[in-house]
Every structure is written in structure tokens, then in C-alpha cells.
Amino acid sequence: MKRIFLAFSLMAVALSSSFSAAPAQAQQVLDRVAVIVDENVILESQIDQLVAQVKRRSEQAGQPLPSEKVLRSQAIERLVLQELQLQMAKRMGIEISDAQLDQTINRIAADQGMTVAELRQDVTSDGTSWAAYRENVRTEILTGQVQRAAVQRRVSVTSQEVDSLVDLIDEQGANTVEYHLRQILIPAQSGSSQKAIDAAEDKANNIISELNNGGDFAAIAISRSAGNNALDGGDLGWMSTNEMPTLFADAVDGKSEGAIIGPIRSGIGFHILQVEKIRGQQQVKVQEVKARHILIKPSVILSDEKAKERLQKYRQQIISGEKTFAELAKEHSADPGSASRGGDLGWSRPARYAPEFAEKVKTLDVGTVSEPFKTQFGWHIVQVEDRRMLDATQESKRDKAYQILFSRKYREELNTWLQEIRDQAYVEEVEK
Structure with a gap:
């Protein structure tokens, strides 16, 4: 009964100015309450404005429209959800100042390559008032803040999920990434004595220390490598991880340009690799x-x-x-x-x-x-x-994977949350 009383009270306010200013036209309704939403209302003019806006956009895009009844129903649903979120914003004490609004509009104009004056001209060219546009932007900011406050805490992304998606991204892009490698081989056959193997490993570690202190990889490869490409400065050329030995692929994957890798033990000795260049991969x-x-x-x-x-x-x-x-x-x-x-x-x-x-x-x-x-x-x-x-390539991959997962889950939770607040609300359409 309280909500019905609210509706009739607001209708009375909407009609009072026309009754007092023009008694002869007392039956002309300037606006009316169309929907009661909890403790507030949606006016008929709001529905008409939204329907008109959708029609203009559809006509400009050459898109077909549903029937007037369906279009009105969809407009009401959008306005109901908007009103529920605005009521939440009020309870949460969220307000958007004119200065904040101006900053947002400046960014919108800049993103579209316009000045604010040009944006204003573009907005008003189809009959939309600038004041109405500003309030629409303010409403979008408010509802966006309410949604983030309510939905973000419902979203959880685990490290395991991020790792799995990074692996998937890497797997999908594995064939497109190629590495230009150089190699220094210190021989140590698998049948050699432990003493000989240890000596070869010590030699490899000493070379790595020399390289990390600025030693020239190609020069050291020419003088000390036992590989068949030693005279080429150890140059192995370009190859993807699918084309190189598995032993190398596991060690090279995810490394950055200039990285010194090793020593890697194989059946013929200890390998030292240098990632000279990478192509097909966006490095950060x-x-x-x-x-x-x-x-x-x-x-x-x-x-x-x-x-x-x-x-x-x-x-x-x-x-x-x-x-x-x-x-x-x-x-x-x-x-x-x-x-x-x-x-x-x-x-x-x-x-x-x-x-x-x-x-x-x-x-x-x-x-x-x-x-x-x-x-x-x-x-x-x-x-x-x-x-x-x-x-920061690997870190960038993880950030990208996290954002993909978060955005996906956020959209799912947002839809669930909107349905929840809609189901819990008192909504009543007022008959004409």
C-alpha cells in the first residue's frame, strides 16, 4: 500500500502544474508514473526517451527493430535495473561531481579523436540534448562503480588457472615463435669417467661466468666449442621450439633475447646456449x-x-x-x-x-x-x-591471462548479480 500511495502521490505532483496553469486543459497529462521500483518510480517520459534513442541508433545502423511492445518491454527492463543500481549508489554514498563528469567526457572526446565541442555537436545533431547526454554519462559512471563494488568481491582467479591459460597461450603460439641460437659444446661422452665429466662441467661453468661478465659468445665458440658449427661462432640459425632438440626447447622456452642458458647435459657433453634474437613473439x-x-x-x-x-x-x-x-x-x-x-x-x-x-x-x-x-x-x-x-614478457603473459580470466568471470557474475537484484526488487507497472 505504501508503494501504491507513492505512485499516486507522484502522479499528482506531475499533474499539479498543468491543473493550476491551465484549468481548461486539466485533462492533458504531461507525464505519468509508468513503473514503481522499490521506493522510487520510472516515468513514462524516461521510457519514451530510451525507446526513441534506440530507434535513432538502429535507423542509423540500418538494423531492424522488434515490435513496439517488445521494444518498450526491453526499455523498461533496462531502466528498472538502472534505477535499482542508482538506489544502491545513493545508499552507498556514491556521488559523481561535475568535475569528475567533465574529466570523463574529456576522455570520451579524446578517445574518439574529438574536442569536447565537436563531441557536443555530434551528440546534439540527432536531437539529444547535451544536458541529457551528460546525465547519461553520470549514470553510467555511478552504475559502473556500484557494479564493481558488488561484483569484484565475488570473482576469484587462482594462480593455477592463470598458469594453465598461460600454458595454453604459449602452446597456441609455439609454432610462431622462433629463436636464433648460438651454441658452445664442451665434450663429455656418456661413457667417460666421472672425473672427466666433472672437469668438463667445471669448464662449462667457467665459460658461463666469462660470458656473464661480458665475454663474446661467438669468439669463445670459435676458440673453445667442440660443436660442428664452432667456426660459425656457434651459430645454430633460426628454429622454433618444435624444431630444436627437446633438451634445448625446454631450456629456451620463455627466455629473453641475450639470455645465456646452461650448462645443459646431453649424451655428448655440456651445451651452453645464447638466445641471440627472438621473432614472432611480442617482448615487453x-x-x-x-x-x-x-x-x-x-x-x-x-x-x-x-x-x-x-x-x-x-x-x-x-x-x-x-x-x-x-x-x-x-x-x-x-x-x-x-x-x-x-x-x-x-x-x-x-x-x-x-x-x-x-x-x-x-x-x-x-x-x-x-x-x-x-x-x-x-x-x-x-x-x-x-x-x-x-x-617482462612472462609477467605480461600472466597479466594478460589474469585479465582474460577475470573479465570472463566478472561478466558471468555481473549477469548473475543483476538477475538477483532484479528478482529481489518490488517492480510494478502502473496501468495507463
């Missing part, structure tokens, strides 16, 4: 930086300006040689995790830091002490000690 390289910093946190007794001045002083002491970076970090840094190590943050990818910090470590010259700058944690000076590039 990421940069890591080794940095250290000093953090000063402003407080009720230490203003922003004073914190900045203090770091300026420390910077000058480091540059002049009066103090070392490590000494000052141990004495003054407010970061407990790094202060005891002289401010050392170790090796890390810039993206893992706060945006302002990440930008500094990406652009700062190695060895330079930065000017003081501020992040959400306080004021910093930072010094980049070194940079390196790492092969």
Missing part, C-alpha cells in the same frame, strides 16, 4: 630504477614551507659534500621503511610510486639530487642511483 621491456629519498612530513608545528626549506638545506649539504645522502636520510627521513637503509628504496618500477615521485625518478639524471617536491606523503628529495631494463 620495463624500466626499473634504483633510488633513494629523504621524506619530511609537514605537521601542525612544521609548515609546508619549513619542510621544503629543510630539504633545500639537506640538498645543499649533499652537493657540497658536507654530508652524505645516507647520513641525512638515517638522521631525518620520516620514511621508516627506507631511513634505516640510508633512504634506499631498492629496485622498483616508477609506476609503483606516487605519480609525482614516479615522474621524478623517470626523468632525473642518474646521480643528481632533485629539488624538493611534494607528494601525498609529504616533501621529498630523491636521487636515482641506477636504471635497468628488464624483460
Whole structure:
């Protein structure tokens, strides 16, 4: 009865302005409640607007449309689910400010290669008002946040599932990836004495150490390899894992360019391989930086300006040689995790830091002490000690596999969750 009373009350409000402003047209209904959804309603005008929008899009795309009755029914279902999620957003305290809305619209325009003015012209060219478009975008943001809050916690992806999908992706792509290999063979026949085998293995390990310290693989192969391709610098040419010996394939699979592999024991000796080049595989390289910093946190007794001045002083002491970076970090840094190590943050990818910090470590010259700058944690000076590039191909594969699995499960759970909230809701169409 409460919901019926709500419906009639809202219909009365919708009609009241027409009754007072134009008594002679009191029977003309400007809008009406079409559907009651829990404690709120859907108006007839909302259904008409959505139906008209779908019709315009279908006409532009040259797509056939269902009957008016089916189209209206589908529009009602969409609006019911939307209304249920908007009610949830209100209960959860989720709001989208105009500034957030503007940022999203700017991204939409940029993604379509337009300015906001051009997007606005494109939107309004088919009769849609810009204000209505903005509110539709706001609604999409709200419902998206509600869905993520409700559905993400229902999705679980295990490491075993990720590993299995990575293996499947690798298997499907195995024939397309080729490796250019070089080989150094240290002979040790299977019938040799244990002493001879141990000596050959020691020789192979010494060569690997030499290679890891910058030794030239081709030159060492020419001078020390017993392989029949030794005079070619140990060049084995291009081959896929399906074409190379299984012993090599298992060791080479997943390795990056430049990798030194071995020693690999076979019936004829110890093999040392170098992956010179890879083709047919998308390699992902990421940069890591080794940095250290000093953090000063402003407080009720230490203003922003004073914190900045203090770091300026420390910077000058480091540059002049009066103090070392490590000494000052141990004495003054407010970061407990790094202060005891002289401010050392170790090796890390810039993206893992706060945006302002990440930008500094990406652009700062190695060895330079930065000017003081501020992040959400306080004021910093930072010094980049070194940079390196790492092969993140395997990690990228795992990330891709995780995203595939998560997206698949998320869609399944989202559909289930939407059906659940629809089944649990009070929905009543109001007869005309």
C-alpha cells in the first residue's frame, strides 16, 4: 500500500502544474508514473526517451527493430535495473561531481579523436540534448562503480588457472615463435669417467661466468666449442621450439633475447646456449630504477614551507659534500621503511610510486639530487642511483591471462548479480 500511495502521490505532483496553469486543459497529462521500483518510480517520459534513442541508433545502423511492445518491454527492463543500481549508489554514498563528469567526457572526446565541442555537436545533431547526454554519462559512471563494488568481491582467479591459460597461450603460439641460437659444446661422452665429466662441467661453468661478465659468445665458440658449427661462432640459425632438440626447447622456452642458458647435459657433453634474437613473439621491456629519498612530513608545528626549506638545506649539504645522502636520510627521513637503509628504496618500477615521485625518478639524471617536491606523503628529495631494463614478457603473459580470466568471470557474475537484484526488487507497472 505504501508503494501504491507513492505512485499516486507522484502522479499528482506531475499533474499539479498543468491543473493550476491551465484549468481548461486539466485533462492533458504531461507525464505519468509508468513503473514503481522499490521506493522510487520510472516515468513514462524516461521510457519514451530510451525507446526513441534506440530507434535513432538502429535507423542509423540500418538494423531492424522488434515490435513496439517488445521494444518498450526491453526499455523498461533496462531502466528498472538502472534505477535499482542508482538506489544502491545513493545508499552507498556514491556521488559523481561535475568535475569528475567533465574529466570523463574529456576522455570520451579524446578517445574518439574529438574536442569536447565537436563531441557536443555530434551528440546534439540527432536531437539529444547535451544536458541529457551528460546525465547519461553520470549514470553510467555511478552504475559502473556500484557494479564493481558488488561484483569484484565475488570473482576469484587462482594462480593455477592463470598458469594453465598461460600454458595454453604459449602452446597456441609455439609454432610462431622462433629463436636464433648460438651454441658452445664442451665434450663429455656418456661413457667417460666421472672425473672427466666433472672437469668438463667445471669448464662449462667457467665459460658461463666469462660470458656473464661480458665475454663474446661467438669468439669463445670459435676458440673453445667442440660443436660442428664452432667456426660459425656457434651459430645454430633460426628454429622454433618444435624444431630444436627437446633438451634445448625446454631450456629456451620463455627466455629473453641475450639470455645465456646452461650448462645443459646431453649424451655428448655440456651445451651452453645464447638466445641471440627472438621473432614472432611480442617482448615487453620495463624500466626499473634504483633510488633513494629523504621524506619530511609537514605537521601542525612544521609548515609546508619549513619542510621544503629543510630539504633545500639537506640538498645543499649533499652537493657540497658536507654530508652524505645516507647520513641525512638515517638522521631525518620520516620514511621508516627506507631511513634505516640510508633512504634506499631498492629496485622498483616508477609506476609503483606516487605519480609525482614516479615522474621524478623517470626523468632525473642518474646521480643528481632533485629539488624538493611534494607528494601525498609529504616533501621529498630523491636521487636515482641506477636504471635497468628488464624483460617482462612472462609477467605480461600472466597479466594478460589474469585479465582474460577475470573479465570472463566478472561478466558471468555481473549477469548473475543483476538477475538477483532484479528478482529481489518490488517492480510494478502502473496501468495507463
